[in-house]
Amino acid sequence: xxxxxxxxxxxxxxxxxxxxxxxxxxxxxxxxxxxxxxxxxxxxxxxxxxxxxxxxxxxxxxxxxxxxxxxxxxxxxxxxxxxxxxxxxxxxxxxxxxxxxxxxxxxxxxxxxxxxxxxxxxxxxxxxxxxxxxxxxxxxxxxxxxxxxxxxxxxxxxxxxxxxxxxxxxxxxxxxxxxxxxxxxxxxxxxxxxxxxxxxxxxxxxxxxxxxxxxxxxxxxxxxxxxxxxxxxxxxxxxxxxxxxxxxxxxxxxxxxxxxxxxxxxxxxxxxxxxxxxxxxxxxxxxxxxxxxxxxxxxxxxxxxxxxxxxx
Amino acid sequence: xxxxxxxxxxxxxxxxxxxxxxxxxxxxxxxxxxxxxxxxxxxxxxxxxxxxxxxxxxxxxxxxxxxxxxxxxxxxxxxxxxxxxxxxxxxxxxxxxxxxxxxxxxxxxxxxxxxxxxxxxxxxxxxxxxxxxxxxxxxxxxxxxxxxxxxxxxxxxxxxxxxxxxxxxxxxxxxxxxxxxxxxxxxxxxxxxxxxxxxxxxxxxxxxxxxxxxxxxxxxxxxxxxxxxxxxxxxxxxxxxxxxxxxxxxxxxxxxxxxxxxxxxxxxxxxxxxxxxxxxxxxxxxxxxxxxxxxxxxxxxxxxxxxxxxxxxxxxxxxxxxxxxxxxxxxxxxxxxxxxxxxxxxxxxxxxxxxxxxxxxxxxxxxxxxxxxxxx
Ligand SMILES: Nc1ncnc2c1ncn2[C@@H]1O[C@H](COP(=O)(O)OP(=O)(O)OP(=O)(O)O)[C@@H](O)[C@H]1O
Ligand SMILES: [Mg+2]
Numbered sequence: 001x002x003x004x005x006x007x008x009x010x011x012x013x014x015x016x017x018x019x020x021x022x023x024x025x026x027x028x029x030x031x032x033x034x035x036x037x038x039x040x041x042x043x044x045x046x047x048x049x050x051x052x053x054x055x056x057x058x059x060x061x062x063x064x065x066x067x068x069x070x071x072x073x074x075x076x077x078x079x080x081x082x083x084x085x086x087x088x089x090x091x092x093x094x095x096x097x098x099x100x101x102x103x104x105x106x107x108x109x110x111x112x113x114x115x116x117x118x119x120x121x122x123x124x125x126x127x128x129x130x131x132x133x134x135x136x137x138x139x140x141x142x143x144x145x146x147x148x149x150x151x152x153x154x155x156x157x158x159x160x161x162x163x164x165x166x167x168x169x170x171x172x173x174x175x176x177x178x179x180x181x182x183x184x185x186x187x188x189x190x191x192x193x194x195x196x197x198x199x200x201x202x203x204x205x206x207x208x209x210x211x212x213x214x215x216x217x218x219x220x221x222x223x224x225x226x227x228x229x230x231x232x233x234x235x236x237x238x239x240x241x242x243x244x245x246x247x248x249x250x251x252x253x254x255x256x257x258x259x260x261x262x263x264x265x266x267x268x269x270x271x272x273x274x275x276x277x278x279x280x281x282x283x284x285x286x287x288x289x290x291x292x293x294x295x296x297x298x299x300x301x302x303x304x305x306x307x308x309x310x311x312x
Numbered sequence: 313x314x315x316x317x318x319x320x321x322x323x324x325x326x327x328x329x330x331x332x333x334x335x336x337x338x339x340x341x342x343x344x345x346x347x348x349x350x351x352x353x354x355x356x357x358x359x360x361x362x363x364x365x366x367x368x369x370x371x372x373x374x375x376x377x378x379x380x381x382x383x384x385x386x387x388x389x390x391x392x393x394x395x396x397x398x399x400x401x402x403x404x405x406x407x408x409x410x411x412x413x414x415x416x417x418x419x420x421x422x423x424x425x426x427x428x429x430x431x432x433x434x435x436x437x438x439x440x441x442x443x444x445x446x447x448x449x450x451x452x453x454x455x456x457x458x459x460x461x462x463x464x465x466x467x468x469x470x471x472x473x474x475x476x477x478x479x480x481x482x483x484x485x486x487x488x489x490x491x492x493x494x495x496x497x498x499x500x501x502x503x504x505x506x507x508x509x510x511x512x513x514x515x516x517x518x519x520x521x522x523x524x525x526x527x528x529x530x531x532x533x534x535x536x537x538x539x540x541x542x543x544x545x546x547x548x549x550x551x552x553x554x555x556x557x558x559x560x561x562x563x564x565x566x567x568x569x570x571x572x573x574x575x576x577x578x579x580x581x582x583x584x585x586x587x588x589x590x591x592x593x594x595x596x597x598x599x600x601x602x603x604x605x606x607x608x609x610x611x612x613x614x615x616x617x618x619x620x621x622x623x624x625x626x627x628x629x630x631x632x633x634x635x636x637x638x639x640x641x642x643x644x645x646x647x648x649x650x651x652x653x654x655x656x657x658x659x660x661x662x663x664x665x666x667x668x669x670x671x672x673x674x675x676x677x678x679x680x681x682x683x684x685x686x687x688x
Contacts, residue, residue, distance in 0.1 A: 053515045053522055073528035081526055087519035089512075091327035092320070103316040104527035148523070 002065060004029045004156050004187040005050060010059030012045055012211075019045045020056070021211040027189060027204075032182050034202030035191040036298060038308070042211040043191040044084055047158050051081065063156065077105060080154030080186075084161045086145045088133050095120065095129040098147045105152035119151035122177060139170030146174065150181065157181060159190045163197060175201055195298035207298070209306050219298065226304040227254065228296045230267040232274055235289030236281065237261050243284065250276050317534050321509075321541035331505055335546070339498035339553040346490050347560055363431045364393040366402035366411040370418040375449045378460065379442060380415075391434070415439065427624055433651045441653070488650075491562055492643035493617035495550065499578030499642055500608035502546040506586025507600045509538045514680065516593055531680060539583065539673070546579035547572070565650040570658060574649075577665040578642040582608075584672035585638070591679040608639075615639035641665055 005027040012020040019042045027033045035043050048054040050061055052070045061068045063075050088097045098116045106112040120126055123143035133141055142162060150157060159178060163171045179201055182188050192198050198205055199219050207214040207222070215222055223229075239258055247263070248256050252270030256263065267273040274293045281288050303309060326332065367380065384392045395411065402414045406426050413435040416422035423439050425432035442449075453460050511517040513534055515525035524534060551572060558564060564571060585607075589600050609617075614637055616623045623640055626633050634640040641661045648657040 048522075051526060053525055070525075071530075073530075076526060076528040079526065081523065083519055083522060085519035087523040089320075089324055089520065091324045096320075096323065100316075100320045101523065101527075103320075104313070104524070104529060107313060107316075 002029055003027060003062075004031070004064060005189070006060075006062040006065075007046070007050060008060040010046070010049055010056055010061070012042075012049055012054065012056045012059075019211050020049065020059075023059075023208070023211060023213055025206060025213070027187060029187050030182075030185070031204050032178070032188040032190060032202045034198035034205040035189065035208065036193065036195060036198045036205055036302075037191075037208040037214075038193055038302075041193075041208050043193075043208065044160055045211075046208075047081075047160055047189070047191065051079070051158070077152075078155040080150045080152065080157040082146045082149035082157070082159045082162050084164065086133075086141055088141075088144055088148055090133055093130050093132055094125055094136070094144055094147075097133070097144060098151050101148040102151035115151050115153060119147040122150070122180075123147045124173065139166045142166050142170065142174065146177065154186065156187045157189070159188065161192055163192070163194065171197075195302075199298060205298070207302055207305070209302070209308070214305050215301065222298065222301050223296050226296060226301050227268045228266050228300050228304060229269055230273055231294045231296065231300065232265040232267065232277055233290075233292045233294070234263040234265070234277065234281070235261060235291075236263055236286060239263065239286075243286070247277070247280060250280060253277075313529050314533050314537060317529075317537035318540060321534075321537040322544075325505075325541050325545050331508075335498075335501070335505065335549050336552060338501060339494055339550070340556055342494050342497075343491060343553065343557050343562075344560070346487065346494065347557075347562065362390050362393045363413075363435060364395065364411045365435055366395050366397045366405050366414045368399050368402050368414060368416045369396060370416065373417050373421070375446070375453055375460070376417060376421060376442060379449075382461075383438065391438070427628070429624070437651070437653060488562065488564065489616050489620055489643065489647075491557060491564070492646040493612055493615050493639065495553070495575065495578065495646070496615050496639035496642040497608060497612040497617055498550060498553065499546070499575070499582040500585065500604075500612060500639060502542065502579050502582035503586030503589065503604040503608065504601060505546075506542055506583045507590040507597070507604060509542060510535075510587050510590030510676075510680075511597060513538065514591075514593065517597070532677065535587075535677060535680070539587070542583045543576070543579055546583060547576045550575035550579060564646065567649045570649050570655065571646065573662060574642060574645045574658075577662050577669070578638070580669040581638045581665050581672075584669040584676070588672045588676045588679070591676040593679075611637050611639040615643045635664065636668075638665060638668065 003026050005025065007023065007025040010020050010023045011018075023042070023046060025035075025046070035046065037043050045054065049056045049059075050063070050068065052061075052068055052072070063072075064078065066072065066075055068075055089100065092100060095116065098119050099112070102112050102116050102119065106115060120129060123146050125140065125143055125147065128136060128140060133144060136144060142165075146159075146162060162178075163174055166174065175197060178188055178190065190198065190202060203218065204216070205219055205222060206216045215225060217225070244256055244258055244263075247253060247265065250273075252267045252273055253265055254268050255266040258264075265273075265277060274291065278288070278291060299309065362384075380392065380394050384390060384394045395405070397405065399416075402411070405411045406414055406424065409426065412425065412429065412431045414424040415435070416424065421439055421443065423436060425436065449460070449463060452463055512520045513524060513531065514521040516522075525531070554564070554571065554575065586604060589595075589603050592600070595603075613619075614622055614626060614633070617639075623634060623643070626637075626640070634644065641664055645658050645661040648661065649655075652658075
């Protein structure tokens with residue numbers, strides 16, 4: 001299968017801010033592609049440039065192998081977008097909103113009706129068809145926003161942080177829905193600064209920061225790129241500098257932090273690290289509380305590559 | 313696709329109840345207020361005063377003189393007070409506002425007026441009427457002199473002059489003038505709705521506009537659909553206001569189809585104005601509304617919304633401004649309808665309004681098109 005999207009050396013400047021700095025990206029058809037980066041890293045800018053909503057200073061953008069321009073109507077027919085900000089008419093009901101946007105793509109009345117019903121069912125708003133957007137809760141409104149973006153059954157769908165300010169229940173429903181769309185054949189581009197979500201659904205992940213591509217790969221590939229393989233946290237009181245120095249000498253341990261009665265140990269490689277650490281405390285007769293071992297997260301990947309936390 | 317867009321342009325318009333109500337309330341509330349303020353004066357049958365004119369006789373013209381005599385006969389229907397003078401005297405009298413017009417009888421009948429008042433217009437109408445009928449009158453004078461008096465009397469009595477006499481009631485002039493200005497203002501206020509509608513079409517102004525920019529259709533389709541819906545709505549609102557004003561007793565004359573024409577073209581220019589302001593991508597929504605309010609208020613003021621006489625003054629100093637000020641054109645069209653017998657001036661004004669609308673729309677489209685590409 002070919003590439004759904006190809007972006008080469010994209011440069012975008014907002015006056016003095018360099019939002020995208022020679023940014024490149026390839027999305028294969030059928031993928032769920034995650035664009036992960038902290039606030040202001042350029043995710044939305046990337047998407048808006050790809051969609052020709054923004055002009056850019058340099059670079060090349062192709063969708064399904066064809067150059068994307070503001071009047072590439074044939075390409076636009078196959079694209080669906082769920083934007084970061086809810087974009088619906090306040091004056092129109094749930095049904096009318098979906099019908100309006102679907103009608104911009106589908107002229108056949110019967111087909112349109114079918115698609116609209118399906119989209120509403122897909123996001124679970126059947127009981128709210130006659131509701132005005134202002135009567136919907138935040139989560140339901142997001143779902144309406146999604147229905148408006150996908151009703152015309154596009155082959156390529158962009159989701160720009162569709163779960164911001166959504167409760168966990170609605171969030172899961174949205175994520176399941178996205179997986180469902182992918183199963184039905186749509187290529188997905190998903191942006192978020194929530195690494196858990198990206199890890200959960202994306203088959204390929206690009207981490208970006210400051211308008212640049214930081215790393216790309218599957219989540220396993222990304223995690224292999226870094227030194228950290230395990231983070232062990234121990235609740236423990238009154239550790240001395242001596243103790244900490246000794247913990248650092250345990251095999252595979254490469255970093256130790258102690259603050260607020262919590263010890264954080266980073267390990268690189270090796271098995272049974274947690275056992276060795278617990279042993280240390282037992283041998284030294286130190287009482288410990290909760291112990292927790294964690295596989296590296298994308299946050300660790302981001303932290304190691306950029307030196308910054310993904311989330312502030 | 314077009315009908316789909318048009319359908320939803322109407323639906324969103326009709327469902328925006330706040331905007332709907334305000335658009336309607338504005339002219340009606342302002343009109344009612346004016347009416348109450350002027351009501352008492354309006355009730356009084358203010359006396360019509362005859363129009364003083366200077367006549368400079370350089371050449372005999374029996375028929376014309378006969379008509380002047382008929383019109384200045386001292387009875388209930390007296391229209392003119394005729395003063396025969398030398399040219400210099402006449403000029404002085406006009407400057408001193410002792411007379412409203414100078415009628416110069418030479419080869420032709422020439423007219424000089426000082427200002428564009430109702431009275432001057434009336435004299436102008438009389439002269440024009442006479443000129444139109446001149447050949448008939450001369451023929452009758454030659455062939456059936458016995459009928460001449462009757463014909464001239466008829467001419468002088470003709471309905472037009474009576475209407476003049478009625479509408480020339482000073483206080484009513486002033487009030488009707490305010491209502492013309494209210495319509496002008498109300499048409500221009502259509503620009504607000506247009507700013508909002510156009511904002512919802514622009515990808516760099518609203519998320520909604522962004523989503524619509526992604527649709528696989530030309531922007532022109534949505535613009536035209538929105539424009540048609542706004543015009544229809546705005547015109548209907550104005551017609552409702554007109555009906556209301558007539559119902560409470562304001563006299564606009566009886567050329568209703570032409571008046572609806574004014575309201576239509578007036579709405580067009582108001583909305584086109586809103587569209588072009590809305591298309592300037594660099595401005596915030598508030599700034600845009602601010603521009604619309606202030607421009608509307610100022611140019612409606614120049615068309616006599618707050619005080620009578622501003623328009624006349626501009627007419628003296630820089631008439632071109634009145635030809636280009638949409639508010640002045642709107643109120644002048646009402647005035648022209650009720651004062652002139654022919655529709656020339658009315659159609660002239662409509663043509664200017666129409667042309668301005670088309671120009672504004674074309675420029676807006678070019679600006680919006682460019683916005684698609686421009687950086688935000
Ligand atoms: N319209 C604009 N004018 C000027 N600067 C902008 C504009 N939009 C974005 N930027 C800047 O460009 C950079 C990238 O912004 P962008 O919105 O693409 O980030 P993002 O990754 O989508 O962030 P978020 O997670 O908050 O949505 C930021 O520094 C931002 O301040
Ligand atoms: Mg964003």
